Amino acid sequence: MTGVDQRTQDVGDVREQRRVPSRNLLINGGFAVAFVVLLVVAATSTDSFLTDDNLTNLLRQSVTTGLLALGMLMVILTGGIDLSVGSVVALTGIMAAGLAEGLPVPVAMLAAIGIGGVCGAVNGVLVAHFRLAPFVVTLAALTTIRGLAYVYSETPITPTEINFLTLGTELLGPIPVATLLMVVAFALAWLFLTRTTAGRAIVAIGGNREAVRLAGINVPRHVLLTYVISGLLAGLAGVILASRVGIAQPSVGMALELNAIAACVIGGARLSGGRGSVPGTFAGVVLLALIDNLLTLHDVQSYWQQVLKGLIIVAVVLARRREDA
Amino acid sequence: MLVLDGVRKSYSGVEVLHGIDLDAGPGEVLAVVGANGAGKSTLIKILCGAVKRDGGTVTVDGRPEQLGNPHAAAALGIRTVHQELSLVPDLTVTENILLGDLPTRAGLVDWPAAHRRAGELLRRTGFSGIDVRTPARRLSVARRQMVEIAKAMASEPRILILDEPSAVLAGDDLDQLFALIRSLRAEGVLVLYVSHRLEEIMAIADRVVVMRDGVITADTTPARTDEAELVRLMAGRRLDQIYPARRTEPGAELLRTTGLSREGCFTDVSVTIRAGEVVGMFGLVGSGRSELAEVLFGAAARTGGEIALAGRPARLRSPREAIDAGIALVTEDRKATGLVLDLSVRDNASLATMRTFRRRGLIDRVRQARSVGDLAERLDLRPRGISRPVGQLSGGNQQKVVLSKWLLARPKVLILDEPTRGVDVAARVDLYRMVDELTRAGLGVLMISSDLTEVLGMSDRVLVMHEGRVVADLRSAETDEEEVLAYSIGVAA
Ligand SMILES: Nc1ncnc2c1ncn2[C@@H]1O[C@H](COP(=O)(O)OP(=O)(O)OP(=O)(O)O)[C@@H](O)[C@H]1O
Ligand SMILES: [Mg+2]
Numbered sequence: 001m002t003g004v005d006q007r008t009q010d011v012g013d014v015r016e017q018r019r020v021p022s023r024n025l026l027i028n029g030g031f032a033v034a035f036v037v038l039l040v041v042a043a044t045s046t047d048s049f050l051t052d053d054n055l056t057n058l059l060r061q062s063v064t065t066g067l068l069a070l071g072m073l074m075v076i077l078t079g080g081i082d083l084s085v086g087s088v089v090a091l092t093g094i095m096a097a098g099l100a101e102g103l104p105v106p107v108a109m110l111a112a113i114g115i116g117g118v119c120g121a122v123n124g125v126l127v128a129h130f131r132l133a134p135f136v137v138t139l140a141a142l143t144t145i146r147g148l149a150y151v152y153s154e155t156p157i158t159p160t161e162i163n164f165l166t167l168g169t170e171l172l173g174p175i176p177v178a179t180l181l182m183v184v185a186f187a188l189a190w191l192f193l194t195r196t197t198a199g200r201a202i203v204a205i206g207g208n209r210e211a212v213r214l215a216g217i218n219v220p221r222h223v224l225l226t227y228v229i230s231g232l233l234a235g236l237a238g239v240i241l242a243s244r245v246g247i248a249q250p251s252v253g254m255a256l257e258l259n260a261i262a263a264c265v266i267g268g269a270r271l272s273g274g275r276g277s278v279p280g281t282f283a284g285v286v287l288l289a290l291i292d293n294l295l296t297l298h299d300v301q302s303y304w305q306q307v308l309k310g311l312i313i314v315a316v317v318l319a320r321r322r323e324d325a
Numbered sequence: 326m327l328v329l330d331g332v333r334k335s336y337s338g339v340e341v342l343h344g345i346d347l348d349a350g351p352g353e354v355l356a357v358v359g360a361n362g363a364g365k366s367t368l369i370k371i372l373c374g375a376v377k378r379d380g381g382t383v384t385v386d387g388r389p390e391q392l393g394n395p396h397a398a399a400a401l402g403i404r405t406v407h408q409e410l411s412l413v414p415d416l417t418v419t420e421n422i423l424l425g426d427l428p429t430r431a432g433l434v435d436w437p438a439a440h441r442r443a444g445e446l447l448r449r450t451g452f453s454g455i456d457v458r459t460p461a462r463r464l465s466v467a468r469r470q471m472v473e474i475a476k477a478m479a480s481e482p483r484i485l486i487l488d489e490p491s492a493v494l495a496g497d498d499l500d501q502l503f504a505l506i507r508s509l510r511a512e513g514v515l516v517l518y519v520s521h522r523l524e525e526i527m528a529i530a531d532r533v534v535v536m537r538d539g540v541i542t543a544d545t546t547p548a549r550t551d552e553a554e555l556v557r558l559m560a561g562r563r564l565d566q567i568y569p570a571r572r573t574e575p576g577a578e579l580l581r582t583t584g585l586s587r588e589g590c591f592t593d594v595s596v597t598i599r600a601g602e603v604v605g606m607f608g609l610v611g612s613g614r615s616e617l618a619e620v621l622f623g624a625a626a627r628t629g630g631e632i633a634l635a636g637r638p639a640r641l642r643s644p645r646e647a648i649d650a651g652i653a654l655v656t657e658d659r660k661a662t663g664l665v666l667d668l669s670v671r672d673n674a675s676l677a678t679m680r681t682f683r684r685r686g687l688i689d690r691v692r693q694a695r696s697v698g699d700l701a702e703r704l705d706l707r708p709r710g711i712s713r714p715v716g717q718l719s720g721g722n723q724q725k726v727v728l729s730k731w732l733l734a735r736p737k738v739l740i741l742d743e744p745t746r747g748v749d750v751a752a753r754v755d756l757y758r759m760v761d762e763l764t765r766a767g768l769g770v771l772m773i774s775s776d777l778t779e780v781l782g783m784s785d786r787v788l789v790m791h792e793g794r795v796v797a798d799l800r801s802a803e804t805d806e807e808e809v810l811a812y813s814i815g816v817a818a
Contacts, residue, residue, distance in 0.1 A: 195687040197679040200672055207665035214624055214654065214662055215677040215730065216645040274667045 034316075038290050046297045052174065054293070059179040060168075060244060062289035064089070064253075066182045066282070067237040068260035069267075070189050071120075071230030073281045076264050077193075078223050079206045079273025080127060080134035084119060084141035085234040085260060089253035091149040092116045092238030097157040097164070097248035105163050109243075113235035119145055120231020124224035142257070149250040156249040159242075168244025178240045185233065190278035202226055206273020262309075263288055266316045287316075326351045326515055327372075327484060332381035334367055336717065341367055343539045344381065349532075351483075351513040354506060356526040358519070359536035360559050360749040361721025362707045365519045366408050368536070369488050372517070373405035374398035385484075402483030406473045406490050408519070408720045408747065409660050414462035419443035421461050422476045446475045451501030466658050466743075467493045467610040467775070474502070485509060486517040489720070491525055492746040493657070495775030496609055496810055503529055521721070521749050522776065523552040535559055560751035567754055568782035569761040575785070576600035578636065579769040580621070580652075580738050585630035590616035591793035594630070598738055598769040603760060605784030605801065606773045609813050612790040614773045615657055618740045621771075622654035623647035634738075648677060651737035655727055655744050657773075663727040666716035670706070671697050673715050674729040700729040703759065705752055720747040728756065732763075739763070740771045745779060757783055777806045791815045 042049040049055075068085045075082045096112035103111070119141065126137045159165075170177045193199035201222045204212045213219050242248040261271075266284035269276030291312055295305045327349045334342040342364045349355050357365050370376040372383070374395040383390050385401050392398050398405075412421045419436075420427070422443045428435045443457045452471035461469060470493050477485060487506075491499055506516050506529060520526055526533060527547045535543040535558040543558045556564050577600050585594040591613030598604050608614045619625040621632065623641035632639050634650050641647045647654075656662040664673055674697045675682060682693045697711050704725040706718075715726050724747055731739065739760075745753045760770055760783065774780045780787055781801050789797040789812040797812040811817035 191687070195690070197683060197688060200676075200679055200688065204665045204668055204672065204676060207667045208662075210662045211665055212676065214622070214644050214656060216643070216648040217676070218645065274665065 034287065035290070038287075038294065042290070042294050042297070048297055049294075054297070056171070056174065056176060058289055058293045060176045061292070062285055063176070063178045063182045064237045064241050064256065065259045065263055065288060066285045067185060067233045067240075068256055069263035069281050069285050070185055070278070071226075071233035072257070072260040073264050073267075073269060073276050073278065074189070074193075074202060074226040074229050075134070076261075076269050076271060077202050077206045077273055077276050078226050079209075080223065080226065081138060081261070081271070082120075082123065082227060082230045082234075083135065083138040083257050084123060084145055085230060085237075086253040086256035087142050087145035087149065088116050088119050088231060088234035089238035089241060089256055090250055091119070091145050091152065092235040093242035093252060094149050094153050094157055094248040094250050096239045097159045097242050098153055100159050100161055100164050101157075105159075105161050105166075109167065109239045112239050113232060116235020116238065117228050117232040120228040120234070121224070123231070124227030127227065128220035128223040146250075153248075153250060156247050158247045165243055165246055168240050168242070168246075178244065181236075181240070185236075186278055186282050193278060198222060198225065203274065206270075206275070208274075259288060262313050266313060266320075268320060326386060328384040330382045330384070332368070332371060332383065333379050334364075334371060334376065335379055340379075341539050342371075342378075345536075345539075345541055347534065347541065349515055349517070351515055352510050354510055354516045354518060354529055354531045356518045356520065356530035356533045357536060358521070358523070358526060358533060358555060358559055361725075361747075361752055362719040363536040363559070363749075364539045365536055366488055366719060369405060369407075369486050369517065369519065372398065372484075372486060373403055375405075375407075399480070402481065403486065404477040404480070404482035404484070405486040406470075406477050406488060408488040408492075410466070410469050410473060410658070412461040412469055412472060412476075415460055417458050417460055418447075418455060418464070418472050419457045421472055422446055422457075422479055424476070426479060443475070446478055447471070450475045450478055451505055452498070465610055465615065467495075467498060470494060471498070474505070482509075482514060484515045484517070486519075488519045489521065489747055490518075491520055491522060493743060493775060494610075495607075495777065496813060498610060499525075521745075521747065521753075523555055523750065524778065526555075527552065537561065556750050559749065562751070564751060564754050567750070567757070569758055571603065571761065571783075571785055573601045573764060573785065575602040576767060579634065580771075581633045581636075582621070583631045583633075585617070585620065585632065586628050587613075587616055587620050587625060588628045590625075591790070594795050596771075596788060596795060596798075598771055600737075600767045600769050601764045602786070603764055603770045603772055603784040605780035605787040606771060606790060607775070607777060607780045607787060607809055607813055608773075608790030611792075612813070613793040614790050615742055617790075618654055618656075618742050618771070618773060621647070621738075621740060622652055624654070648734060648736075651735075652740065653677075653731035653734050653736035653738070654740045655731055655742060657742040657746065659723055659727050659746075663730075664715050664723060667714055670701065670711040670713055670715055670718070670726050670729075673726050674700065674711070674733060677730050678733045696733060697729065700732060701725075703755070704729060705755060721749050721752060724748050725752065732759075736768065738769045738771065740773070742773045743775065744772065745774070745776065753779075777809060781806060781809065789813050 072082055092112040092115055095115055096109050099108035099111055123138055123141050126132045127134045168178055172180060193203060201212060201217050205219055205222060209219060263284035264276055264281050266287060267280030291309055295308060329345050329347040332342060332345040345368060359365050371378045374392045374397050377393060383392055390401060419440050423439055428438045428442060440457050447453055447455055455468055470490060474490060490502060494502060509516055518530060530547055532546050534541050578597055579600055580598040583595050586592045594617060606614055620627045623643045623646050632641055639650055671693060675693055679688060682688050694711060701709055701711055706722055706725050715723055745756060764770055772784055784801050787799045787801050787809055788795050789809055791813055
């Protein structure tokens with residue numbers, strides 16, 4: 001093949017890429033519209049939305065869901081689910097605070113994140129090597145790890161070191177450091193899933209496990225990896241949350257796994273695996289945060305918030321189904 | 326009985342059927358032929374309500390029909406066996422056959438009656454010997470195909486549509502299918518029959534329509550045409566020679582098995598594959614061919630015997646080890662074991678070789694696109710773009726993607742299990758030529774096929790399997806279809 005031919009081929013390829021996923025563009029277009037509408041509603045219906053305080057707060061609050069959703073996405077891509085992330089947030093938060101009493105803060109925090117990774121690894125080994133159902137394994141982990149958080153400390157721990165609060169509260173210009181961290185995590189995850197062999201393998205496993213196995217790829221190892229990533233990100237989220245609030249409680253993070261799953265699904269992930277994207281999940285996270293923020297600003301009762309959020313999720317997923325058909 | 330007028334269909338803005346007109350009557354066997362991607366399956370999906378047409382009318386028995394969903398089509402007596410198998414893997418044969426129509430007694434499923442009825446249907450179809458209580462997952466591809474056919478018979482069809490039903494059937498099984506078709510024809514059923522095997526079509530069809538790029542380009546009968554003309558009509562070019570003239574001298578020994586066994590599948594198999602050699606393997610359903618391939622590829626464990634690669638004993642405990650040792654396997658069921666349908670051609674084709682495209686931890690997309698694009702060109706993949714999800718390709722083109730995956734791995738021994746299943750004649754010729762070229766460069770090929778003509782035409786030697794044993798090792802030039810078939814059913818000495 002000559003050089004000229006090669007170039008023609010590549011160009012054709014690019015064109016193809018643009019044309020075929022037009023559906024995704026549509027969805028993203030739909031998202032954009034939803035955002036703009038929400039933003040306009042938010043900005044015009046209350047005075048407090050556009051204040052620095054509120055926007056910073058919004059950015060901060062999306063961090064926990066964001067990190068959890070990212071880990072959840074990896075697991076969901078393989079056709080699994082990780083219900084234990086909310087409990088990992090509690091355990092790692094309280095352990096970071098507890099360990100910080102004797103260790104330097106950064107060491108304590110890293111150790112706690114590592115604990116999150118260990119939780120993920122246990123889930124992963126049970127799912128990948130012992131072939132237990134992800135739902136069951138992580139459901140058991142949900143209660144076990146929550147229990148461990150209480151075993152570690154029944155009462156909330158308030159860290160005395162002032163730099164314990166840095167990670168969660170520091171700003172870089174107008175933007176919270178934690179938010180930047182989350183954005184970096186999304187960028188890395190996107191690179192990982194689209195451009196590395198392990199990332200492609202993870203996406204492929206959810207689509208057709210047997211074909212991947214026969215392609216000589218170690219399926220259990222990759223599945224395990226997704227649970228470890230999920231655990232590590234949940235650990236990071238737990239540490240950031242404790243640092244932001246300034247107090248670590250064993251009861252924190254209940255039902256956070258549901259928000260994370262919702263963000264993935266809104267972002268186009270398929271729970272049976274093989275489909276889902278990092279940008280979509282990011283959009284899902286921001287959309288959820290925006291809805292929460294708006295409902296709070298309007299003093300909607302928190303029970304009604306839950307109802308509305310549920311309805312919105314169903315609406316988005318329904319819209320997506322129409323476009324997928 | 327069935328009249329189509331100007332039927333059109335587009336997928337995401339690209340029209341693939343440009344106005345199909347067709348008129349078929351009861352008791353007719355109408356063959357539909359055409360190159361991969363010509364639109365045959367799309368047409369069939371419209372007729373059975375699996376996809377909606379964008380334009381044109383379909384008239385059944387003089388009444389215009391919407392055919393909005395499979396249910397509506399079924400109610401009109403239109404029954405379909407799809408190209409890609411669609412059984413529910415964890416359900417038993419009985420449940421698959423009677424899906425949605427299980428006999429009940431006092432509101433509960435009457436299992437004895439259900440099994441009896443499923444058994445009857447299989448017998449009527451001519452495919453006995455399948456245990457109706459086994460889950461579909463455990464059946465070979467050919468057996469699954471038989472179950473699909475029985476399923477289509479479950480409610481008296483008036484129009485029976487078969488999309489490449491014979492691709493995995495051979496010998497007796499194929500004769501059974503033909504007998505079934507003839508008896509249905511006698512009962513006044515209209516049979517639409519899609520196949521790439523032209524000799525079959527000449528034997529069974531009353532009428533042949535040729536599709537090309539989404540239109541019907543010819544409408545003829547077997548009496549008025551011949552295979553060469555059909556090929557020309559389908560491909561738009563003449564194919565003088567289907568099989569390459571093979572005159573290779575086998576080189577060094579690449580793979581040898583001694584007394585290889587896998588319990589319940591095959592026993593005491595000793596074969597040798599040398600460089601530059603195409604070894605064909607023929608055998609009926611259940612003769613253990615595919616299982617042998619899986620063991621050679623490390624995808625299934627052996628229970629006895631030895632495998633040696635280039636004279637050295639090899640363990641081959643996993644596909645990875647086999648790939649690293651230079652073995653590649655194109656499996657027979659592309660949908661179940663060959664492809665990740667949601668992923669692009671590019672991802673699928675490089676699934677086994679991703680590691681080799683790595684540069685500084687990331688996949689080098691340019692180099693990957695070039696390698697995959699090259700192969701797409703050589704195999705004439707259509708459409709050529711490599712970013713399209715393989716699920717959107719026609720069956721034959723999907724098969725080309727599976728082939729690309731293993732050709733990229735540059736194997737020393739290439740095992741092909743039904744490699745031309747669903748591949749059109751022109752592309753098949755290209756594939757044969759490619760296999761020929763590769764063997765000239767020192768590759769050894771084991772080609773498993775139910776297509777006798779292909780086995781004899783392509784290979785230097787033919788191994789015949791019967792009930793898990795290799796019963797004959799014949800030089801292709803010195804044998805014929807009759808002899809091979811005789812060995813495969815265990816009647817030759
Ligand atoms: N779901 C889909 N989305 C987009 N394009 C599709 C889809 N399904 C089929 N096509 C395209 O429609 C065209 C016709 O495909 P079809 O499956 O009808 O071909 P075919 O004649 O059955 O070929 P084969 O002999 O390979 O089975 C092809 O170009 C194919 O890529
Ligand atoms: Mg087809």
